Amino acid sequence: MNKLFKISMPILLILGLVLATGCAAAPPPVPEEAPPYPSVSPPAPEKGYFDEDQSRPSGGEYTEATVDRKIVKTGYLTLEVEDIVEAMDDVAGIAGELNGYVVSSNKHEDDDRISGRVSIRVPAERFDEAFDRLRQLAVDVPYESTDSRDVTEEYTDLEAQLHNLEATEAQYLALLEKAETVEDILNVQRELSNVRGEIERIKGRMQYLERTSDMSLIEVNLQETKPLGETGWNALETLKSAVRGLIIFGKALANIAIWLVIFCPIWVPILIFLLRWRRRKAKA
Incomplete structure (x- = not known):
């Protein structure tokens, strides 16, 4: 018994040391939830940002409500x-x-x-x-x-051109205020004059389209009715008709004569042959 106790004691001590070492080396428990982080909100849109999809009306509402057809x-x-x-x-x-x-x-x-x-x-x-x-x-x-005639598309294009030209005119006016030399002033004034000419032309066309679409044109041709019992006979018209008929008949005769002359090498020998054959037959 003492001998067994002496043998088992060292074994138990060794096992105890191994267990103690393992427990000491184990990592501390990690909490399941992650530590909180401050939330980051999306950046606000920049100043002047324009969302076209949000500002544009939906399909039918856009085309019917915003477009004035002409x-x-x-x-x-x-x-x-x-x-x-x-x-x-x-x-x-x-x-x-x-x-x-x-x-x-x-x-x-x-x-x-x-x-x-x-x-x-x-x-x-x-x-x-x-x-x-x-x-x-x-x-x-x-x-x-x-x-x-639908001129809505043309009118809309003219409106866009007018807007762009007016913006260009404003830029030239700003340049004119900053111009220092006479040459610069003359160059800007020349371009400004061209732009203003285009603006006046487009405005004139737009006013014409507005006027013609607002006020419709009707052209009325008036003819006098013929009195009852009127035959409609006119000696002068009859004479003119007869002269035209005579001219047509003369042209037809001239055409026939030209054809006969052109084809005489063909029909003249045939005619001579037929005449001779008829004479011989008559003598026989």
């Missing part, structure tokens, strides 16, 4: 009336009643017949009303047509 309407009417002068006055009266005006008016007389032409402009929203009222002036309406 349509140029034009109408053409041919009216047969009993009295040309009275009808011209009535057309001008209709234009005035619809807050429009007469652009041009003229009367023409030819072969004892009178015709007239009146061009008027009426507000675009009353274009159809004007057409209906003009039809009521006529005994017959042999011809009428309407035409619409």
Whole structure:
């Protein structure tokens, strides 16, 4: 028993030392949660930053609400009336009643017949009303047509060009204030004059598009109706027609003669052969 105790004691001491060494070398426990860090917020947008997607309206709202469409309407009417002068006055009266005006008016007389032409402009929203009222002036309406032209894209492009030119004009004015020599002043004034000329040209075109889209044009041709019982016979016209027919007949004869002369080497021998053959047959 003592012998067993003596043998086991050193073994137990060695095991105890090994366990103590292992416990001392083990690392301290690490907490599962990570230490807190200060949160970093995203940087604020720079001053003057413009978000195009946020500022632009959605599809249909953008195109319909922000774009003012400009349509140029034009109408053409041919009216047969009993009295040309009275009808011209009535057309001008209709234009005035619809807050429009007469652009041009003229009367023409030819072969004892009178015709007239009146061009008027009426507000675009009353274009159809004007057409209906003009039809009521006529005994017959042999011809009428309407035409619409969308000039919105052209007008929008002109607006953009005008904005750019006005910005360029402001820059030239700033340079003109800073110019020191006479040469610099003259150069800037020359360029400034060119820019202002372009601005005036574009403004004039824009005003024309605005005016023609706001006030539609209607051109009215007036013809006098033929009285009942009128045959429409005219001796002078008959004579002219007869002369034209004679000239056409003469040209046809001349064409035939030219063809006969050109092809005589072909048809003349054939004709001679046929005549001789007929004579021989008659003698036999």
